[in-house]
Amino acid sequence: MDYVKITETPSYHNDLELMDTRTILINMNKEDQKVAEAVEQVIPQITKLVDALSERFQSGGRLFYIGAGTSGRLGILDASEIPPTYGMPHERVVGLIAGGDMAIRKSVEKAEDDTEQAWLDLEMHDIDRNDVVVGIAASGTTPYVIGGLRSAGKKGILTACITNNPRSPITQVSDIPIEVNVGPEFVTGSTRMKSGTSQKLVLNMISTALMIRIGRVKGNKMVNMQLSNDKLVDRGTRYIVEGLGISYEEAEELLKKHGSVKEVLDAAGKDI
Known part of the structure; x- marks a missing residue:
């Protein structure tokens, strides 16, 4: 040894x-x-x-x-x-x-x-x-x-x-x-x-x-996280509010429609 x-x-x-x-x-x-x-x-x-x-x-x-x-x-x-x-x-x-x-x-x-x-x-x-x-x-x-x-x-x-x-x-x-x-x-x-x-x-x-x-983060945000509980939905919604400058209600609706922060941002042609 x-x-x-x-x-x-x-x-x-x-x-x-x-x-x-x-x-x-x-x-x-x-x-x-x-x-x-x-x-x-x-x-x-x-x-x-x-x-x-x-x-x-x-x-x-x-x-x-x-x-x-x-x-x-x-x-x-x-x-x-x-x-x-x-x-x-x-x-x-x-x-x-x-x-x-x-x-x-x-x-x-x-x-x-x-x-x-x-x-x-x-x-x-x-x-x-x-x-x-x-x-x-x-x-x-x-x-x-x-x-x-x-x-x-x-x-x-x-x-x-x-x-x-x-x-x-x-x-x-x-x-x-x-x-x-x-x-x-x-x-x-x-x-x-x-x-x-x-x-x-x-x-x-x-x-x-x-x-x-490999691109699972944008800026410093977890934009691909699973929306598995209310805390994560809220976090994702706030990321979108910050990224797109829209209301919380609009952001939450977009998040639920697209399924992830990344998909919302990609659809809008935006980065955080």
């Missing part, structure tokens, strides 16, 4: 059980402040991934996240938010977790140790060379994720990873490794903390930047 497994190294803080609540929280917050700085260091790699994704998406490609435990759940969370936020079909960004949907809520014993299952899960979606697979693993050693990335790479599919252990095994099977070194966890080895936070930030950056690059 030619790397240090940072996610398992001892916390910088000791005797946690002797701290009062305020001290625990202050020290946790001090550690959390390091996360954004660590993510900043990997922006070049995230840029490379988003640019590659944008090119493939324009040709009908898809984004797959694969992970286990916390990492898998974060991938599913990111994927599930794309349709309502940006109006994309559910099958364009897909999150897969070791152990299947049951593992979203409860741990599935040893599911992450299966090196073959991730590829079987991906094959169920008819994955091809136009798609991209991003493996998420704080440790960088999860067999489910490594196996999936290795199989995808052998099929000529672009692969990337998000890990918190630089030079870990997962980086060896990824075309674009994103290695976020957040240092030891406040509670030693508890990667649901800083590691998980960093993964969430990177996932936000990947999917949001991708949606912007």
